[in-house]
Amino acid sequence: MTDTPLNTISEKLDWLAQRYWKFGQDDLFLDYLEDLYEVDDEGHMTSTPRRDPLADETRGLMFLARSGNGKTATIKKAIRETPVLEEYTDQGEGNTLYMEVPPDATIKSLAEDIAKITGYSGFHKSVTAPERWLICRRRLRMTGITTLVIDECHHILRPGPGRDVPGAIQALKHMVQSDHAVALIIAGVPELREGILKEASGETYRRFDECHLPSIQPGSGEAERFSRCVATSARKLGIEIDPGLKFSERVLFAEHGEAGRAVKLVKDSLRRVITKRRSRLELEDAERIFVKSNGPKEMTPFHPGDWSFVESELKAMGWVR
Structure with missing residues (x-):
């Protein structure tokens, strides 16, 4: 050429x-990513999330790196270059929804953003966070989305007035437990792991593999x-x-x-x-x-x-x- x-x-x-420069972090992330999905008879990754045969749950992946270590670029490149993953668009096409969480996001506002992107008109202010996430899971099923990526996920675990951290952790757990459980990828700084570990039972944490992007x-x-x-x-x-x-x-x-x-x-x-x-x-x-x-x-x-x-x-x- x-x-x-x-x-x-x-x-x-x-x-x-x-x-785009590759230093090895792409291969590391892809190795973890592939474990979330079924494979076909040729051994190739499919877009179908693997389910535990006993618990009937999918698996989550926690992608951790310090700010500036390139995790967002790594995720986006993986989505672009993995044939069976297609980023969801405003036209309602694609099986992979990528969400980047703004610093002021709450578990309620993130649910509203997901619902709007997938075509839901919006929530009345009286709708609770669990009810919003139930609707989100239904919207993911209706739109054929099988992978949900929540980048900068640590923002929804910040404590403060009006912020429901335990509810946020529960919402993440339910994304791999529902009838339409997805392959869930949450990315953030190391504090994301620390936030999820604050759940006394550890039920959410044990449902995630950890991929640490080294310096x-x-x-x-x-x-x-x-x-x-x-x-x-x-x-x-x-x-x-x-x-x-x-x-x-x-x-x-x-x-x-x-x-x-x-x-x-x-x-x-x-x-x-x-x-x-x-x-x-x-x-x-x-x-x-x-x-x-x-x-x-x-x-x-x-x-x-x-x-x-x-x-x-x-x-x-x-x-x-």
Whole structure:
């Protein structure tokens, strides 16, 4: 296949925005995801959730990672690239409903959002949370949705006035217990697990497998793949990065190995070089981007000089982002 050259700024920026980098977390998540479903006679995953033959329940998956580690991108890519999963649309097509929970969401408001997306007109304010979720389960059955993804799920478990945390935990459990139980994927920061564990009986927690998305560790295979992705993308864009700068190592150190944040920092740095119509990335490019997001620092990982010296100085200072 011919590698089409990128000539204009807009072509380069569009290519960079669409570029997806794989470091191994995709395969990890897919391994857990496939366990939620039946397989056909060829051993291929189907869209039918597996049911426990004794309890007649499906299984949930808890996908955990620190903020910025790339869990949302991993989930969305898995949905796009798994042939039997099709994201549900406003036109009422698809078997996989992806919901991203806003910070102020409650268990009631999430139920209302799910109901509206699946064509339900809305709830009277007197309708209780359990009643809303009963209607949601019926709507999922009517629309043929067999997979429900609730991203940033930890938001509905935050305590506070008007927030029913025990009810939220119960609602998650019922999604794998009902007549139309779905393959339920809940994603969030590690506090999501802690919130569900607050249920004294542990009944909800034991219905979920756990997939932890690790940070990229220095010297690991993931770190090597990250460096290759950076180099490959730079070459495609016609941008030179001096290997002696140890640019990838600096980025991973700066972002504590959090994949999502590290990718964003690299892409924003490359974008700066493109828009400035230059052909060489300098440490100053990354430092400017980093400071914009994190505020001024006495010293950053993009300080000029030998990386081993800069790294040792930052560690001695007790580096935090």
